[in-house]
Amino acid sequence: MEAEAAVDYLVDERSKAQFDIDAMKIIWAGGKHEFEVSDRMARLVASDPVFRKDNRAILDRKELFKNTLRKAAHAWKRIIELRLSEQEASKLRFFVDEPAYTDLHWGMFIPVIKGQGTEEQRKKWLPMAYRMQIIGCYAQTELGHGSNVQGLETTATFDPELDEFVIHSPTLTSSKWWPGGLGRASTHAVVFARLITDGKDHGINGFIVQLRSLDDHLPLPGIIIGDIGMKFGNGAYNTMDNGFLRFDHVRIPRDQMLMRVKQVTREGKVVQSDVPWQLLYGTMVYVRQTIVADASCALSRAVCIATRYSAVRRQFGSQNGHETQVIDYRTQQSRLFPLLASAYAFRFVGEWLKWLYMDVTQRLQARDFSTLPEAHACTAGLKSLTTSVTADAIEECRKLCGGHGYLCSSGLPELFAVYVPACTYEGDNIVLLLQVARFLMKTVSQLGSGERPVGTTTYLLRLEHLLQCPCDVQGAEDWLKPDVVVQLFEARSARMTVACAKSLSKFSKPEDGFMDLSADLVSVATAHCQLIVVSKFVEKLQQDIPGEGVKQQLEALCSIYALSLLKKHLGDFLSTSCITSKQASLANDVLRSLYSQVRPNAIALVDAFNYTDHFLGSVLGRYDGNVYPKLYEEALKDPLNESVVPDGYHEYLQPVLKQRLRTARL
Amino acid sequence: MEAEAAVDYLVDERSKAQFDIDAMKIIWAGGKHEFEVSDRMARLVASDPVFRKDNRAILDRKELFKNTLRKAAHAWKRIIELRLSEQEASKLRFFVDEPAYTDLHWGMFIPVIKGQGTEEQRKKWLPMAYRMQIIGCYAQTELGHGSNVQGLETTATFDPELDEFVIHSPTLTSSKWWPGGLGRASTHAVVFARLITDGKDHGINGFIVQLRSLDDHLPLPGIIIGDIGMKFGNGAYNTMDNGFLRFDHVRIPRDQMLMRVKQVTREGKVVQSDVPWQLLYGTMVYVRQTIVADASCALSRAVCIATRYSAVRRQFGSQNGHETQVIDYRTQQSRLFPLLASAYAFRFVGEWLKWLYMDVTQRLQARDFSTLPEAHACTAGLKSLTTSVTADAIEECRKLCGGHGYLCSSGLPELFAVYVPACTYEGDNIVLLLQVARFLMKTVSQLGSGERPVGTTTYLLRLEHLLQCPCDVQGAEDWLKPDVVVQLFEARSARMTVACAKSLSKFSKPEDGFMDLSADLVSVATAHCQLIVVSKFVEKLQQDIPGEGVKQQLEALCSIYALSLLKKHLGDFLSTSCITSKQASLANDVLRSLYSQVRPNAIALVDAFNYTDHFLGSVLGRYDGNVYPKLYEEALKDPLNESVVPDGYHEYLQPVLKQRLRTARL
Ligand SMILES: Cc1cc2nc3c(=O)[nH]c(=O)nc-3n(C[C@H](O)[C@H](O)[C@H](O)COP(=O)(O)OP(=O)(O)OC[C@H]3O[C@@H](n4cnc5c(N)ncnc54)[C@H](O)[C@@H]3O)c2cc1C
Ligand SMILES: Cc1cc2nc3c(=O)[nH]c(=O)nc-3n(C[C@H](O)[C@H](O)[C@H](O)COP(=O)(O)OP(=O)(O)OC[C@H]3O[C@@H](n4cnc5c(N)ncnc54)[C@H](O)[C@@H]3O)c2cc1C
Structure with a gap:
């Protein structure tokens, strides 16, 4: 096998970036201090052999569990020895990246x-x-x-x-x-x-x-x-x-x-x-808010692996003597880049939820319960939306890696398996969306009365307008205007909400209507939650975003996020007459040009997550792109490779080959 | 723990069925003889302790592999001893249900x-x-x-x-x-x-x-x-x-x-x-045709588990003193029943593909290559469509089982993991759809010339009509008319094909257009393949279907299949003006009433797959619905339950609890 060269196979890709990656890292981390802590803890874990995790796929249950006990004890020891702060300790546990009893001890108990x-x-x-x-x-x-x-x-x-x-x-x-x-x-x-x-x-x-x-x-x-x-x-x-x-x-x-x-x-x-009993809801809001933050981590991790590998992998065609990098295929881009955009979108909505939790907590302490139902619906809905999307996205990223994504050494199978229960725990995602829908129906039904919608539902105050406003898109460039897009998502959500409320009102018992129309109610809740994510992304971009080119990249990602949702849920937008087919077709064209715009920045945009190779745990997602020799290295560790002739050859293969099965004792 | 009662918890459900289940079993199996062979082989495997598979999750790699060698040898021994026919032998291997070297030996080599x-x-x-x-x-x-x-x-x-x-x-x-x-x-x-x-x-x-x-x-x-x-x-x-x-x-x-x-x-x-070199394509058509058949097996298996468990599982509400069976929730139905319908749809399109393969083979022998490109596109497209849907569906079925679906003993995690590579091997699903799209573009471009579209593309002969025909739905009942639905799917596919061909023609180099528009081309190919599945289901129902009530059930499933696709891809249908929003809303209402119609038959419709508990390999999908005591039984087999105090307690837990970490050697 060839000697390992200490080169960076992605160096060309990195040189293409049109923005200040260090500034982007800080945006992603949520601040300079957060970046510094996160970076330090990630390196601490990565450099400590006790936290090795590349052997997890071949350990049996008992070894695996014992190993986790060991890591948890070691992490605790380090936390004490280094006198880590609560924030540092929690980051350290995060980078150890192994579900353990300590998660529940610190996170729930x-x-x-x-x-x-x-x-x-x-x-x-x-x-x-x-x-x-x-x-x-x-x-x-x-x-x-x-x-x-x-x-x-x-x-x-x-x-x-x-x-x-x-x-x-x-x-x-x-x-x-x-x-x-x-x-x-x-x-x-x-x-x-x-x-x-x-x-x-x-x-x-x-x-x-x-x-x-x-x-x-x-x-x-x-x-x-x-x-x-x-x-x-x-x-x-x-x-x-x-x-x-x-x-x-x-x-x-x-x-x-x-x-x-x-x-x-x-x-x-x-x-x-x-x-007040309402205080009990505080815990729920807290826990679900952390789950949304985790979603952006899991999603960005999968996207980082798939993006880097898509730049390394070449298949068919030819560009100056080489085959085409698969990241240059439009189909690959149209599957991958919306996920990249979602990772950023979820990151920012998670940041906002953290703020929301603090806001609610302060209000609760002051016995102001006015925003609690809305905050509760927000966290329930966003927990559901982000975890469902992330679970599907991890598997899509695995498929984007072709056959090699199916190897444990790609890191994606384990990431998927460990992530999917987030769709079920802390509230089954469908049950949660039904709660959001109930909240929306209630909000709409009270619009005439004194109850004013708050927070993320204030757009419903402009219901009359939203029910009839035409979409302001004339030319392709209009699709890049944040206010146009936000209003469109508001209109869609408002119209679906009202349509559903109307259908409900036809039932003599509201509960029967709720049962019978629940599948539609889930769609309404989804539309509302997507609006929240889009508008929080747009709000983030209205803040001061330092760093050369950083804002431009985020604007492109924000547009990709919104327009790819539009494409996916086109039926919603068309059936509510929010847009015309012509406008939809323009949006599709814009999406393609946005992909071209993001393409040269793709690697830098995932580098900005600042994940160590240890944390990524993926041969395909390695920072240096040195995929192929490392796939071999990992393969050779499999216990099946301990002997060239497998255990069981004499009992179960030789008798077959030698036609001696009749007399064999199996 | 309670003693196990030898009762059938699903007996009430079974008594609700409105059709002749034995007749349905034969339809599903593809004939009396096929049913009989399949039934006999399934029992043979299920009753043989060597073929036990409930321990797979806890075997380490070497044990697992050795065990597979043993099963493969034992299967071969039984095949020889019992002088099984080729058909019987292949069924036997199928029911052993464990990927083994013999798959490649018999299936590829x-x-x-x-x-x-x-x-x-x-x-x-x-x-x-x-x-x-x-x-x-x-x-x-x-x-x-x-x-x-x-x-x-x-x-x-x-x-x-x-x-x-x-x-x-x-x-x-x-x-x-x-x-x-x-x-x-x-x-x-x-x-x-x-x-x-x-x-x-x-x-x-x-x-x-x-x-x-x-x-x-x-x-x-x-x-x-x-x-x-x-x-x-x-x-x-x-x-x-x-x-x-x-x-x-x-x-x-x-x-x-x-x-x-x-x-x-x-x-x-x-x-x-x-x-002729074209003969080489024969092998490809053969292999992909078997993959489509396998898709209906894997999908029906997952659906069987989720359906039975949804009838056992109760959560919230109340019906005569009990909580509501989760299968009675509309959200559960709208996620589950389209998958049930897809299982039947894929079964029938698989049957048809088998016929197509034989037809192509005979033609090739007679040096008639006229249908080969179309047959090749069909198998490529249907391989892609059915495997993608099945992979997603298995995971959806797992989620439909809530938390317990995440346990290996539910059978669903392994079914998913073993199934998903079907999306990648024998042709990456996206690469295959691009081939189908190329074929469609070529077919359309040749319409004027002498080349007549054949087989599943003959509808393109009626292009003029399809580009403008309005959808004939006035009232809800019109949505149940097969010819209305088939024409609608034809119109959608035709219009998308033509629109894409037009966009392509704007590029000076066709290859550039193909690259740039490839994401849209994939949608075109998908629409075409869905049309094939819908129309083959409809054709199946035009045949003589014996058995009381059987045809009615299949008609309901066929409508569910088509209308749930319509709902999912509503954007396609609306943006091509194939239907109006009003008609879409009617379709949605029809779908709900179809769910109510299928609901009492759901358990019998999955019983018709005739799967043994051994083959299903799922505690949640047990025929008798005796889920809870069996979950315990499976849990107790975990090696971690061998001792009450876990391995590693003294080294890694006690020092934490006793605050003796500083001195501990971890
Ligand atoms: C479980 C399993 C069993 C297998 N068994 C066998 C076996 O027995 N024998 C054997 O020879 N092989 C086998 N394979 C290999 C399998 O056939 C390949 O993995 C498969 O052909 C996909 O190729 P790839 O892995 O190179 O994917 P890639 O082609 O590298 O795919 C990576 C990504 O690039 C995209 N892409 C690639 N080309 C294009 C294009 N032209 N346009 C747009 N997008 C493109 C794909 O869509 C995908 O998203 C097996 C694989 C698996 C997972
Ligand atoms: C990895 C993991 C870790 C966990 N950790 C903990 C823990 O630490 N502590 C703890 O107490 N629990 C824990 N849980 C349990 C978890 O909280 C539950 O599994 C979860 O609440 C879902 O409940 P369920 O399993 O009963 O699903 P069910 O409610 O039985 O769901 C089955 C199906 O019914 C549907 N359904 C249910 N109710 C309705 C309704 N009203 N309307 C429509 N559809 C409905 C669901 O959508 C789903 O499709 C954990 C679970 C997992 C998987």
Whole structure:
């Protein structure tokens, strides 16, 4: 095999870039400081052999899990040794890039206690959790119930005699099933259960339950715990001990019920605290906002791999003696560049959601609940939109890499497998879109009344105008005007919303209408969410964007994002008479010229994500483009290559070849 | 855990069916005899413990591969013992349901020798291959070239002195890379290489090359072979030894060049035989036709799992004391039922393609090449269409199962991972659609001339009419008329084809136009292929369909197939003025009522596939619907459940919990 040359096969591509890539890196990271932390943590992880991850596809389940425990411990050790800040620590865990019990401990267990525990409970539990003297998980979903949390069957019955709750799993389907970190690592859980006092069911509440002894890690009496088994993909989520959990009348003290909102008194009375229940929504908004941010990471990673490889890969045709780089094919561009644009779009909408979460939190503290339903709908809808698109996009990027994308060493199979459950956890994407649609229907129905639509729904105030305004596109260049595009997306969303509301009004029972038209309602919600992403991208570009050529690139990407959506959902735009076929055809032409504009910048635009080769974990996406020798290197690591004649030859191949099957013992 | 009750949880669902399911089973199987063979082979495999496959997700690569060798040998043994016919043997291998070297031996190596070998060569090699005294693979793709076969770099240089070819890999990228069965099992390969005589390059040809000694299975001198490493998913394609192969001046006798079409004489002259080169296309048509048939199998399998589980799964709402079965949600129906309809649609178009292949073969033998380009375009296009849809559909079915679909025990992750490469192998799906588009453009451009469009393109003869005919839909019921729907799909395809041809004609160099407009050309090809599927479904229903209610069900599915495509590609239909928004809205209403019509029959419609639980390999898709206890059973098999305290606790968890990290050695 040829010696490895220390060259950059993509250097020509990089020299074509028409913008200041360092400035773009900072835009992508969300600021100088963010860039610096992110860059430093990425390098720290990449340079530490303990965090090696190229062997995940060939480790068996036990080795894989043990290895994850090791990495989690090592990460924690480094965090302590280096006295990392919370932001740094979380970035470090992010770059370790392996689902682990710590995700749930830091990402769910702690936030839930923060959000739903009383002052006292927070004082008691959080310090232990912060020091990892206890490890917690989030045990909500059961074998029989995920989406419908109100249908959970686990019971927490108050025993006034002993001042305790009895936690119990009355049926097979009431077993907790799925919680990450539960199966093998966690010592504690926040368990969601039906609160029962005096024979009365008071609905679902959270309870802190110790699961395992802190001495020997054995499950406490009455508790059965296990791992729910292999999940999709090599490595991927199999590093996580998603678990099951059954309770046989397990007793916990009364003060382990999370009582910030609902409380049970010594006598067993259920009382509301003076804390508004709406605060509970805060946690949800927080968690979903992080999922949107993660979507842009996963998507940009896949796009980075596919873009670099598309510049390395050559097939057919000829350009000055070489075959054509596949990135120069229009079909490749029309599949890839909208995803590149989406990565940036999701990045900016994620940034905005972070702001929204802070805004909501401040308002909640001031007991201003006016924006909560809208913020809730925003995060639910954007969680759904961005995760669905990202999941599909990763697989599309894999296909864009041809046969080699199917190898684990391309990094894309694992990225897909580890990513797709984001479409299901924290709210099934369809169930979430139905919630958004309900919110929109309500908003529209209240337009006449005093309720003024807020935030991302304010455009509905201009309903009359939007229902009839023609699209201002005369020539191709008009498609590049942000206000034209935003108004178009507003018009489409408004018209679809109103049409659906009209159809609903024909049903005598609104609930029947909602059931029967739910597929259309999902389309309405999607249109609304796409509008949000488009308009937040446009708003971002109205800010000051430093760096030579940076703004121009982002403007091109913004147009690509919007116009490729238009193309994909053309039926929506035409059937609501938002545009004409002629205008649609112009948009298609503009899209092609935008692809040509982005083409020379493509590699630099993915370089701007600043991913290390370690984090990318892809031979095809290597920074230096040195793909082919590295594919060999990876292949040679497969255990099947340990011997030239495979295990099983004598028993199962030779008898076939030698026609001795009849006598063979198989 | 509760004792397992031997009940059928889906019995109520089954009792709702409004058609003769046994008759439907025969329709699905393609005839009484096909049904009987298929049923018998499926049971044979399911009842044989050697063919167990529920452990694939937890076997490591070497165990997995060894196990596949064992199954392949056992299958071969049973085939011999039971004296199975070719049809039975191929069904048996199908139900073993594990990619193995035998797929390539029977599916590529033998057909290629049959198709490209001379009489003499077939006489020499086929008997050995039929008896499996040699095992062969198909070595075409190289590290650097897949789609562009003409770019392959491996050389076969004729040495007139010794009357031999010298097979050589001149570069790293010329290594053969991907061939299934190559890595560890095969003794022989058909190697595609550049034929070079007297310093002249005569293009690509096939050569039979022995790779390994038949005594000890060691690679012959000058040959380096290995496995290319882990691929997507647990189990899945990792049971296959896709391999790499390098030649260092390996010599083979002249008569091992496949010489049916092109021949090299003793003197090293290259001559054409009297066999028309078009015959080579026959093999391609054959292989792609089998891929379309496989698509309907994979799709129906996923749909069967998702449909049964959707009837078992309950979430929210309430119907007579129970929560709602998720299959009763319109969103679930609008995602699932079009896939159910597609499974049937692909089944019937696959049946038709089989006929087409036989027709083409007979014509070729009679030297009638008139239908070959059309047949080639058909199989290329339908291969692309059906595999792309199926790959996406499997993942959609997985999502339809919520969280539990993400478990390997749902069967869906592996089905997806093992299926998706069908979008890439035997022709990348985009590259294939571009070929179809080229064919369509050519057909349209020749319309004026003497060349009459044939087969599936005859509708273009009515171009004038199709370019202006209005859609005949007045009321909802009109959408159920097959002729209305077929004409609509014809009109859409015709109009898109003509529009694209017009745009192309504006380029001074046609090739530039083809490059620039290729994304639109892909849409044109897709529209044409969808028309083929719709019209073959309609034609099927014009045949005699026995069995009570069977025809009605198929008619409903046919309408669902067509109208859901209309909905999905609404932009095409509206922008070409094939329908009005009003008509589109009617179609949407019809679709909803069709879903209601199919709903009570859904379980029976998937039962009609007649899949055993063994073949389905899915806890969620079990025939008896007994999902929950079985999920537990599968979970408990995970190696992580062997001990309650996980491996690694003492090294990596205890030190964290006990705050002893500083001193720990990680
Ligand atoms: C990798 C992973 C990690 C997880 N981690 C955790 C964790 O740490 N803690 C925890 O508690 N849980 C966890 N979960 C569970 C997760 O939250 C649930 O799987 C999720 O809420 C979906 O619920 P479900 O599985 O019951 O799906 P279901 O609701 O059963 O969905 C099945 C189908 O029904 C449809 N459907 C359901 N309701 C409706 C409706 N009203 N209208 C229309 N359609 C409907 C859905 O769209 C879907 O197509 C995890 C899951 C996964 C996959
Ligand atoms: C599981 C599996 C099994 C296989 N088994 C075998 C086997 O047994 N024997 C064998 O010989 N090979 C086998 N192959 C190889 C397979 O045939 C190739 O991977 C396939 O032909 C695709 O070629 P590629 O990988 O070079 O993709 P590429 O052509 O490199 O594709 C990369 C990207 O470029 C695009 N592209 C390429 N050309 C064009 C064009 N002209 N216009 C527009 N876009 C273009 C593609 O659409 C794709 O997006 C197997 C592959 C897999 C994954």
